[in-house]
Amino acid sequence: MFAAENGLKGDPRLQAISEAIRVLPHFPKPGIMFQDITTLLLDHKTFKDTVDIFVDRYRNMDISVVAGVEARGFLFGPSIALALGAKFVPLRKPGKLPGEVISEAYALEYGTDCLEMHIGAIQPGERALVIDDVVATGGTLSAAIRLLERVGGEVVECACVIGLPETKGNCRLNGKPLYILVEPRQIDNCC
Amino acid sequence: MSPSSATNRKRNVNSFACVFVEFILFLIHLSPGVTSSTSPTSVRQCRRRFDVFTVTSESLSKLRNCPHSPALHGSDSAQRPSMTSENGQDPRIARISSAIRVIPNFPKPGIMFQDITTLLLDTRAFRDTVDLFVERYRGKDISVVAGIEARGFIFGPPIALAIRAKFVPMRKPKKLPGEVISEEYSLEYGTDKMEMHVGAVQAGERVLVIDDLIATGGTLCAAIKLIERVGAHVVECACVIELPELKGRDRLAEKPLFVLVNAA
Numbered sequence: 001m002f003a004a005e006n007g008l009k010g011d012p013r014l015q016a017i018s019e020a021i022r023v024l025p026h027f028p029k030p031g032i033m034f035q036d037i038t039t040l041l042l043d044h045k046t047f048k049d050t051v052d053i054f055v056d057r058y059r060n061m062d063i064s065v066v067a068g069v070e071a072r073g074f075l076f077g078p079s080i081a082l083a084l085g086a087k088f089v090p091l092r093k094p095g096k097l098p099g100e101v102i103s104e105a106y107a108l109e110y111g112t113d114c115l116e117m118h119i120g121a122i123q124p125g126e127r128a129l130v131i132d133d134v135v136a137t138g139g140t141l142s143a144a145i146r147l148l149e150r151v152g153g154e155v156v157e158c159a160c161v162i163g164l165p166e167t168k169g170n171c172r173l174n175g176k177p178l179y180i181l182v183e184p185r186q187i188d189n190c191c
Numbered sequence: 192m193s194p195s196s197a198t199n200r201k202r203n204v205n206s207f208a209c210v211f212v213e214f215i216l217f218l219i220h221l222s223p224g225v226t227s228s229t230s231p232t233s234v235r236q237c238r239r240r241f242d243v244f245t246v247t248s249e250s251l252s253k254l255r256n257c258p259h260s261p262a263l264h265g266s267d268s269a270q271r272p273s274m275t276s277e278n279g280q281d282p283r284i285a286r287i288s289s290a291i292r293v294i295p296n297f298p299k300p301g302i303m304f305q306d307i308t309t310l311l312l313d314t315r316a317f318r319d320t321v322d323l324f325v326e327r328y329r330g331k332d333i334s335v336v337a338g339i340e341a342r343g344f345i346f347g348p349p350i351a352l353a354i355r356a357k358f359v360p361m362r363k364p365k366k367l368p369g370e371v372i373s374e375e376y377s378l379e380y381g382t383d384k385m386e387m388h389v390g391a392v393q394a395g396e397r398v399l400v401i402d403d404l405i406a407t408g409g410t411l412c413a414a415i416k417l418i419e420r421v422g423a424h425v426v427e428c429a430c431v432i433e434l435p436e437l438k439g440r441d442r443l444a445e446k447p448l449f450v451l452v453n454a455a
Contacts, residue, residue: 022369024369027369028368036368038360038391041348041351041357041358041360044351044357047351071341071362072344074344074345078311078317078346078349079348081311082314082321085314088311088317089308089311089312090308090311096341098297098298121312
């Protein structure tokens with residue numbers, strides 16, 4: 001579900017967030033309009049507003065874990081975790097986390113990839129939020145949900161700054177609610 | 192490690208303190224950013240790492256009390272004269288240090304990997320880690336926090352938000368879209384590259400570079416070069432952990448380095 005339809009209709013912060021995101025055509029390959037959140041991070045007020053919107057939403061939901069998907073989920077997740085008094089759990093590409101991990105494979109356009117989480121990071125029954133910068137098909141977030149549920153965690157919601165058209169208006173992933181701040185800005189195709 | 196051997200080791204360090212002061216004065220005369228801590232070579236165990244740091248802090252405490260010692264307030268490690276525990280160390284450091292997990296033989300045999308993910312699971316210690324950096328850098332006119340992929344992305348943004356600075360990610364090749372500048376740096380075998388967006392940092396800006404750990408200093412050095420290439424000024428590099436035996440601090444030349452924990 002989009003924030004604008006869920007209590008934040010007309011909130012000027014959402015417009016500022018949308019405008020702070022740079023759109024780059026044909027990256028990483030032709031036909032892709034890349035949503036670049038690095039420009040959002042250069043705008044202190046808007047970056048703070050992004051974090052605050054998520055924190056305000058989740059403050060009273062008894063969330064004890066914020067799981068961030070490598071690497072751009074790391075840019076938002078820890079600030080949210082700190083404000084909520086929750087743990088931050090990084091979900092990483094294979095081979096990055098030391099020690100004992102569990103893995104979950106997910107589909108790419110061509111082939112598969114894998115997401116890993118530390119064993120023992122989450123206790124059964126903990127309420128978790130999953131965060132990433134962008135959701136497209138939802139493959140990565142679905143893998144994240146599966147990882148958390150395998151160790152008995154309860155995924156309360158998945159949260160993303162941007163939701164691409166591939167989400168097809170789905171407001172749930174693996175049965176879990178999906179909360180998105182903005183959709184991609186329409187820009188003139190200059191190339 | 193037995194309590195009596197720990198006490199003996201602490202006594203030995205204390206008895207060398209004043210000779211140590213002279214050595215430090217000599218080094219400071221050569222270069223302002225040099226470390227003032229030494230740690231004995233030791234078997235690498237998680238508990239031992241914390242004990243080594245305690246010994247180090249006692250040495251520093253003696254230095255401050257020695258009549259010839261210069262003011263070393265927070266110049267390279269986290270000490271706050273206004274609110275210190277008995278051994279001169281900020282009381283939050285102990286918890287931060289013990290929250291870091293050491294994993295032997297990762298990513299390859301012989302490496303003792305300093306795993307900060309356990310720190311992130313301790314909400315108070317994680318909060319304290321960020322606070323220690325924020326307290327140091329707030330009000331210092333720093334407009335950019337540059338965080339090194341990927342664990343620098345965990346600590347950098349909360350600090351940037353708290354001190355009202357921009358956050359700039361320093362990334363591996365081909366991750367940043369749009370126009371970038373690149374800096375190559377050496378690995379043990381071969382080289383790697385670090386990239387930064389053109390236009391993210393302006394000439395004259397004051398920048399803090401952050402990463403979870405400094406080892407050889409190669410990555411931090413590449414980040415410093417990128418920032419200086421666009422005419423900005425690196426005020427300091429900040430890491431949660433330093434591996435002092437790898438002498439990364441020296442590789443940063445004259446750039447100051449601030450760390451919370453020394454790992455043996």
